[in-house]
Amino acid sequence: MSEGSPENTEQLGSINKKIVAEGEELPAVTLKDGSKVQTGTVATMLRNVALYNAGERGEVEEQLKIAVPTLIKVGLFELFSVDEWINGQNPGRSLVGLYAKEYLGKQS
Secondary structure (H helix, E strand, O other): OOOOOOHHHHHHHHHHHHOOOOOOOOOOOOOOOOOEEEHHHHHHHHHHHHHHHHOOOOOOHHHHHHHHHHHHHHHHHHHHHHHHHOOOOOHHHHHOOOOOOOHHHHHH
8 A cells, every 4th residue: 555645535534424324424544554544435335336237327436436546545456456347247346447447547
């Protein structure tokens, strides 16, 4: 993991509320390298992938894109490579992989 908090950390706080009961808040946590990440991002991504697969677009797509820097930071694409995400049979998962590939391309 590289140092520095990922883009969109604060914005994810409001997005990730969709997976918790009303009035609950998910904290941002500080990793050992000093960066902060928003908790609940992976769970919210999984929910948004399911919504995308059910036909939702627009806001769900944007929320998936916003989550990518945090998903990279927490090592999700070390578990399964970006190409594995893209090449699977799950359209929502493929979309996340495409967003990650695009983001990583801009970083290099």
